[in-house]
Amino acid sequence: MDPASITPADLRQLLAFVAEAISRKEAELNALDAAIGDGDHGITMRVGFTAVNAKISGLPDAAGIDAIFRESGIAFMGATGGAIGVLLGKMLMAAGAALKGRPEIGPAEFRILLDAMESTLVSTGKARPGDKTMLDAVHAANDAVKAENPSGEELVPMMELAGRSALRAAQDTAQMLPHAGRASRLGERALGHPDPGAVSFSVFLTAMAEWAQQTSRHGA
Amino acid sequence: MDPASITPADLRQLLAFVAEAISRKEAELNALDAAIGDGDHGITMRVGFTAVNAKISGLPDAAGIDAIFRESGIAFMGATGGAIGVLLGKMLMAAGAALKGRPEIGPAEFRILLDAMESTLVSTGKARPGDKTMLDAVHAANDAVKAENPSGEELVPMMELAGRSALRAAQDTAQMLPHAGRASRLGERALGHPDPGAVSFSVFLTAMAEWAQQTSRHGA
Amino acid sequence: MKKLVNDPNAAAAEALEGLALAYPQYLRKIEGLTAVVRKDAPVRGKVAVLTGGGSGHEPMFAGFVGPGWADASVAGNIFTSPPPPPIYETAKAVDGGAGVLFLYGNYAGDVLNFDMAAEMLTEEGIQVSTVRVADDVASAPSEKRNERRGIAGDFFVIKVASARAEERAALAEVTAAAQKANDRTRSMGVALTSCVIPVSGRPIFEISDQEMEIGMGLHGEPGVVRGPMTTANRVAQDMIGRILGDLPAKQGDEVAILVNGLGATPLSELFIMFRATRQLLEDAGLLVWRAYVGNFASSLDMAGCSLTLLQLDSELKRLLSAPAASPAFVQEG
Amino acid sequence: MKKLVNDPNAAAAEALEGLALAYPQYLRKIEGLTAVVRKDAPVRGKVAVLTGGGSGHEPMFAGFVGPGWADASVAGNIFTSPPPPPIYETAKAVDGGAGVLFLYGNYAGDVLNFDMAAEMLTEEGIQVSTVRVADDVASAPSEKRNERRGIAGDFFVIKVASARAEERAALAEVTAAAQKANDRTRSMGVALTSCVIPVSGRPIFEISDQEMEIGMGLHGEPGVVRGPMTTANRVAQDMIGRILGDLPAKQGDEVAILVNGLGATPLSELFIMFRATRQLLEDAGLLVWRAYVGNFASSLDMAGCSLTLLQLDSELKRLLSAPAASPAFVQEG
Numbered sequence A, B: 001m002d003p004a005s006i007t008p009a010d011l012r013q014l015l016a017f018v019a020e021a022i023s024r025k026e027a028e029l030n031a032l033d034a035a036i037g038d039g040d041h042g043i044t045m046r047v048g049f050t051a052v053n054a055k056i057s058g059l060p061d062a063a064g065i066d067a068i069f070r071e072s073g074i075a076f077m078g079a080t081g082g083a084i085g086v087l088l089g090k091m092l093m094a095a096g097a098a099l100k101g102r103p104e105i106g107p108a109e110f111r112i113l114l115d116a117m118e119s120t121l122v123s124t125g126k127a128r129p130g131d132k133t134m135l136d137a138v139h140a141a142n143d144a145v146k147a148e149n150p151s152g153e154e155l156v157p158m159m160e161l162a163g164r165s166a167l168r169a170a171q172d173t174a175q176m177l178p179h180a181g182r183a184s185r186l187g188e189r190a191l192g193h194p195d196p197g198a199v200s201f202s203v204f205l206t207a208m209a210e211w212a213q214q215t216s217r218h219g220a
Numbered sequence C, D: 001m002k003k004l005v006n007d008p009n010a011a012a013a014e015a016l017e018g019l020a021l022a023y024p025q026y027l028r029k030i031e032g033l034t035a036v037v038r039k040d041a042p043v044r045g046k047v048a049v050l051t052g053g054g055s056g057h058e059p060m061f062a063g064f065v066g067p068g069w070a071d072a073s074v075a076g077n078i079f080t081s082p083p084p085p086p087i088y089e090t091a092k093a094v095d096g097g098a099g100v101l102f103l104y105g106n107y108a109g110d111v112l113n114f115d116m117a118a119e120m121l122t123e124e125g126i127q128v129s130t131v132r133v134a135d136d137v138a139s140a141p142s143e144k145r146n147e148r149r150g151i152a153g154d155f156f157v158i159k160v161a162s163a164r165a166e167e168r169a170a171l172a173e174v175t176a177a178a179q180k181a182n183d184r185t186r187s188m189g190v191a192l193t194s195c196v197i198p199v200s201g202r203p204i205f206e207i208s209d210q211e212m213e214i215g216m217g218l219h220g221e222p223g224v225v226r227g228p229m230t231t232a233n234r235v236a237q238d239m240i241g242r243i244l245g246d247l248p249a250k251q252g253d254e255v256a257i258l259v260n261g262l263g264a265t266p267l268s269e270l271f272i273m274f275r276a277t278r279q280l281l282e283d284a285g286l287l288v289w290r291a292y293v294g295n296f297a298s299s300l301d302m303a304g305c306s307l308t309l310l311q312l313d314s315e316l317k318r319l320l321s322a323p324a325a326s327p328a329f330v331q332e333g
C-alpha cells in the first residue's frame, strides 16, 4: 500500500484485522466490564465486529470508504445491542457520512473520521470527558491528532499517535469516578478499574495503526 | 438404683440420657443418611427424642413403665414423621403395651421389651433381616438376649450385650445390599455404608446400657 | 451455606406460613398444624384431595392447594414425611362427607405415616383411598413400577384427581382418575449440584464441577448414571430416551410435558431443555399437547431439572385443562 | 460452570425459542427475530405495550406477553439490550393503529436502542411513547429517581400498563398509568452469589461464602452495603427499611408486594422472606393488599432476591387485578 493512504480494499482488510484483535481481547474486556458493569462488553464487541466482517464481505467491490463505514455501523448496531451497539454503530455510520466522496483515507480523512466519531458519540451518549466512558479514549485520540503534528502529515504515525493517546486515556479512566448522572450504579468501587468501552476503543485504534504500520512496512 | 431393675423414675432419667446421646450423634447420623438416603435421619431422631422428653416431663408422677413408653411412642411419632417416626414410635408404644402392669424393668422385662419392638417393627415395616434396615440391629439385640445367657440374669450386662450386638449388626449392614423391593433407590452404591436407622437404634440401646451401667456403679 | 432462613429447624414451618400469608385468596393455614387447606374447605359433597409430604420441594405440595386443585396439603419437616396426627386432623378438616383421597409420592416414610393416618380415619368412619405417585423411571425397573418413587409427576396426578373431584365424581372415580394419570406418567431427573439441608448446612452428596447425575431423586437418592456434564440437547436425549423406553406410547399419541426445575436452575435453562425435549418428542412421532415449564417440585437449592411425560387420552385432557387456581398454578377455563 | 445450555452464544435465542414453543396458547415468536408477540397480535385499535431488554432475566420480559399482558417482548443477548432493528420490526408487527408504549428497565444501553427504534418508528408515523422502569432504590438517591435502574418493578408497571391498554385507553392514558405505577414502585435486592454468564463461564463478581450484598443490581452492579450473611428476618428488615425510607407511604396505605427470586434461590426461602416482610409492613401500619412470590425477574443463576412494593390507589388495584394470562403469570378475572 501507499503508506500515506488507505483504499477501500485496504479498509476491508483493516477491519478484518481489527475484528481479530477485538476477538483476542474478548475475555479481558469481559473481565473489565465485570469489574464495573455487567461483564458482557467483550462478547458484545466480538459479536459486533463479526457482523461487520460478514457484512463487508457481502458488499460490492465498488463500495467506497463511506459505504464501508456506513454499512459497518449498520451491521454493528443491528447485531449487538447494548450501549456500545448504538454508540459505536452510529460512530461508524458518522465516519462514513463524513468521508462521503473521499476515495481513500489519508491524514486529513483520518482527522475527519475521529472528529465525526467524537461528535456523534457526544450527541448520542451525552457523556462528557471525565465521565469514565469510551468518550475519554475517543476524545484523547481526536485531540492528539488535531493538536499535535509530531511527524508531519504522515498517516501511519498519526494513527499510532491516536492509538497511543486512546490507550493512555483509557488507562487513565481507572482513576475516574463515573459521572453520577450516568453511572451512579458504579460508585466508588469503580475506582481503580478502567472503563471497558474506553479500553475497547483504544484496541480498535491501536489495531488500525498496527495494521497500517505492518502493511506499510511490508509494502515498503 | 437397684442394678437389677429400672423403676419408672429411672426410666425418665434414662430416656433423657438417651435423648442427649442421640443429639450428640445428630451430625453423624445425618451424614450416614446422606450417604444412602436423604440426609435427615439425625435431625429426625433429635427432634423425636426432644419431643419424648418434653412429653415425659409433663406426665404425672404416678405414670408407670407402660405409660411412659406408650406416651414416648406417641410423642415420637407425632413430632417427627419420616419412616422412623412411625416405626420407632410404634415400637415404643408396643413396648409400653407389652410391659403393661410391670412395675419395673428387670431382665425379663428387657427381653419382653426387645421382643415387642422387633415384632412391631416387622409387622409395620415389613422388612426382613438382611434388608439393611434398623431391623438388623433390633433383631441382633433381641436374638442375643434371648439366646445367650452370659452373666446369669443380670440386667446391666444384658443391656450391654444388647447394645454391643446392635452396634455390631449395625456396622455389618454396611456390607449389605438394600433389599430391592424396599430401597432400590440405593443400589450398589449403598455398599460400604451402614444403615442409619440401624446405627441410631444401636445408639439408643448403647445409651440405655451406659446409663444403667453408670447408675448401678454410682449406686453400688 | 448461605440461605435466606431464620432458625434452620423452623425453615419448613416458616415457608409454609409465608405461603399461606401470601395467598389467602386460595388457601389458609390450619392453626397449630403444618397444613394448608382450600380457603372454602370443607366443600360439602365433594371428594377431598389431600396431598403432602416432606418439605423442601416448594411449591410442591402446598402450592397446589386451591379451587380445581387439592383441598389440603400437609407438610413434614425438610425431606421428612409429616407424622400421622396432622394428616389425620387435616383430613377431618377437609372431608366434605364424600371421602378423602390421599395423594403423595411413593416413599417408605410417607407410606407409613399416611397409612397410619388412613387407619385412624377409617376407624372413625371417614372413607379414605390412596394413590401413591410413582413416576420416576430411574428408581426401579418397569416390572416393579409400583415401587418407584414419585417426583414431579405429582403435578399431573394431583391436577387430574382434583379436577375429577371438582366434577363431583365419587371417591372411587376420583381414585381411578388419579391412578390412570399415575399409570401414564413417567419422569427422569438430572442433578448438577447437591442441595443443602438448612439444619445440617452441608451438601448431601459430592459431585464435581464437571459432572452431572442422571436419574438422581428429589432427595439426592443415587441415580442411574453419573457422567461428564454435556450439552442440554444431549442431556435431554438421554433422559427422554429412558422415558420413552418405558412409556408405552406410540406414534401419533398426545402427551403433556412438564420441564421442572430443581430449585437453583434458572428458567432460561429450563426453556432450553424444553426446546430440546420437544424436538426429540417430535422426532419420536409424539404430539406435545401442552407444556409446563418452571419450578414445580424442587429439591431445596439443587441445580438440575426433571422431565415428565403424561400420555394423554380424552379424559385426561379434559381434566388437565379444567380451570384451576392455586399459588403455583392458575389456569383459566 | 455447569449449565443446561448448548452453544453458550445461542443460549438467549434458544431460551426464547423454548418459551415460544412451550406456550403457543399465549404468544408466538416472530420468525427471524428474537421477539415474541401475543398470539392474536396486532390487536386492532388497542395501544400495544412493547417490552424487552437483555436476556438472562427469565421469565422477564418474554414471559409477560399475552392477553392482559404486554403485546410484545424483544430480547437482546444475555444482559445486553436488543438492537434497534428488531425493536422497530416488532413494534410494527404489534401496532394496532393506536400507538405503541415502550416499557423497559432504565439502563443506558436499553435507552439508546429503544430510543433509536422509536425515532425510526416516529419517522414512519407510528406513535411511540416510553416509560423507563426505575424502581431500584439502591441505584440512586431519591433526588435522582429518574436515574435509577429498573429491576423486578417491571412486573407491576407492565401489568398496570397492559391492563389499561386492554381497557382501550389512548396512548397518553396508558402511558400515564404506566408512569403512575413506576412512580409508586420501589425495590431493593440482595445477592448471595454471583451469576455466571454462559459465554464467559465465570462469575461476574467475587463474594465469599459468608457474605451478602444488599442493593446489588440484576447484572451484578455493585450494591449499597456488603456484609456478613444474616437471618432472613434481618435481611428483610434492612431492605424494607430502605424502601420505606424512600416510598412516601403512610399508615393505612395499601401496598402490593413482590418477593422475587434471582434464579438460584428456592421458593421456600422466598416464602420465608415474604413472611418476614409482611410482618415488617404490618408493623409499619401498611396493608398488604396482594402478594406475589416467585421468580419474576432473575439474574441467570444468581442466588438472592428482591423485594418490591407498589403503593396502591383504586386505579392501580383495578388494573393489577384485571384478568391476564401469560407464560409467567395467569390471573382470573
Ligand SMILES: Nc1ncnc2c1ncn2[C@@H]1O[C@H](COP(=O)(O)OP(=O)(O)O)[C@@H](O)[C@H]1O
Residues within 6 Å of the ligand: A033, A037, A038, A039, A040, A041, A044, A045, A081, A082, A083, A084, A085, A087, A121, A124, A125, A126, A127, A132, A133, A134, A135, A182, A195, A196, A197, A198, D079, D080, D081, D108, D109, D110
Ligand atoms: N452514554 C455513554 N456515552 C459514552 N459511552 C458510553 C455511554 N454509555 C455506555 N458507554 C460505554 O459503553 C460501555 C459499555 O458497553 P457494553 O458493556 O457493551 O454495554 P452495556 O453497558 O449495555 O452492557 C461503557 O464501558 C462505556 O464506555
Ligand SMILES: Nc1ncnc2c1ncn2[C@@H]1O[C@H](COP(=O)(O)OP(=O)(O)O)[C@@H](O)[C@H]1O
Residues within 6 Å of the ligand: B033, B037, B038, B039, B040, B041, B044, B045, B081, B082, B083, B084, B085, B087, B121, B124, B125, B126, B127, B132, B133, B134, B135, B182, B195, B196, B197, B198, C079, C080, C081, C108, C109, C110
Ligand atoms: N420398612 C422399614 N423397616 C425397617 N426399617 C426401616 C424401614 N423403612 C425405613 N427404615 C429405617 O428408617 C431409616 C431412615 O429413617 P429416616 O431417615 O429418619 O426417615 P426417611 O427415610 O423418611 O428420611 C432407615 O435407615 C431404616 O433403618
Ligand SMILES: [Mg+2]
Residues within 6 Å of the ligand: A033, A037, A038, A039, A040, A041
Ligand atoms: Mg456491559
Ligand SMILES: [Mg+2]
Residues within 6 Å of the ligand: B033, B037, B038, B039, B040, B041
Ligand atoms: Mg432419611
Ligand SMILES: [Mg+2]
Residues within 6 Å of the ligand: B038, B040, B082, C054, C078, C079, C080, C081, C109
Ligand atoms: Mg426423609
Ligand SMILES: [Mg+2]
Residues within 6 Å of the ligand: A038, A040, A082, D054, D078, D079, D080, D081, D109
Ligand atoms: Mg449489558
